[in-house]
Amino acid sequence: MVSNLRLIKQFGLIAVYLFLIVMALIWLLPVIMMLLVSFMPPDQRAPEFGGLMLKGISLANYLAVFQDAPVPRYFINSLIITIPSVFFVIALSVLAAYGFSRLKFFIKEFWYYLLLLTLMLPIPTLIIPIFQINRTLHFYNTYLGLILPYTALGIPFAIIILRSFFDGFPKDLEDAARLDGCSALGVLWRVMLPVSWPSLTVVIIWQFMTSWNEFILALVTMEDNAIKPLTLVPLIYSGQFMARPGAMFAILTIITIPIMVVYLFMQRYFVSGMTAGALKG
């Protein structure tokens, strides 16, 4: 790669690496700190250097957390909220994106741009009405009270991604299937979906991440601790573990591990997912 050679010549490889390593250290430090404080021995009252200096390593915090906090329960709550929202977003967006891309109906483009308005809305503007709607529909303090808004808010971005993929899909294949007697749904299901995996992966990862980490709607929707998702867990225990940063940081670590594992295994998809469609840009 020519640009690479020139880069090396002009700046010097060492300077580039030095810059990268310093930046990487700054980026890693808070994460390392989170881990270290979670292993802080109970007799050390406060962490020094934010937790980079420990008097020893102890698992006491984790034992305390697993005794006091039903962490697996919260983990399952997060899954109960996230997985249906991903499923509904995929199902409804695939249908809608296909409709927008291939079918004809009344003022189609108007409906499309109306949906895209969602992407310009800051979610906090919706917390008062969604709180009231959930109460009216008896979804307040239930899983559905989050699943449905997360689905509604996730659909427009998914439609953009899927529509642009469907738009680029060769018409010939589709026409051939239609001649063989396939319905519009049949074409979508048998011809287009099987090759849509790159776009579907982007949507799945994106929707999973946003639902999993969403905070403000969860804060105003979930009242019972028993059904709260992981993002709200630090708040539940902030009082109880106020004087015990070690236990609090053990909770933070436990919350972060699942998403980190998914990230490490799916990293290829994260990166290529974010970059896949850009080649045409």
Add this chain to the structure above:
Amino acid sequence: MTSISMINPGQSQRTLAIGKAIRKNLSFFFVVPALVLFLVFVLYPIIYIFRASLYEWNGLSAGTFIRLNNYIQLITSDRGFHLALRNSFYWTFLTIFPQMFLGFILAYILNSRIIGKNIFRMIFYMPAIISPIVIGIVWERIYNPFGGLLADVGRVTGLAFLQQSYVSDPKLAIFSCIAVNVWQWTGFSMLLYLAGLQGLSEEVLDAAAVDGANLLQKIRHVVWPMLRHVHLTLILLGVIGTLQTFALIFVLTKGGPNHASEMLPTYIFQNAFQLSQMGYASAISVVLLLLALILSLFQVVVLGARFSLHE
């Protein structure tokens, strides 16, 4: 076979026409489920806050219609609201551009054959996948004047300026939050720039090299302008991200001290759910909504910004 021969041609044509009309109508049903959710959870809420903003209302009892009084109070005498607007302005410029600049540098370096480039990419993007609550609590510990990382480093090295009350000093609070935001989202900018760089053709880069342009000139006059669509996407997403900043502030400062790090979302939450002023909070929501719509529509319609590189 006999049944088919019994249908007369005119009738079958009419049947076809009706079938076609039905199919044409049926197409709309592909988008109906998505539109229904949109109507219930997006469009109706927008109408709802406009209406609620005209009432003095605690969320439980019936409200009192007070015309535009909520807005008048916001504009004329609400210090928290004014500070939230000022902070949104700071946040927009001090997060978006540093994130773009750093993200671009990292992407440019990591687009070459650097050893360990995948590990570096992973490290820089990592904060973007961690819950903002977790990030807030960890940074609170870094900023803590008693035993926090920065304070202790300052104490040992004698660099007194590091020993600050990062989140409880009204002059510093908002900037301390902004710094965390830059840390969290620079990797996202990097990833989008990597995508953009990979979309550039080798020939473009080579042509500039043949012309004898040096590296900085090449970046400035060739690479940077060709990534215009990435810049626009990052600015668009950055503005919307700024306007919905909540979790980080909620954990680090709660908008304090004395509104010094207030943002519009934290102020909405505080008024609606802690002070039970749902009507007043709706008025703030309307302001936030209009701000977001005007700024985004301007970027999308006039500048041609897109929400995704996939679009």
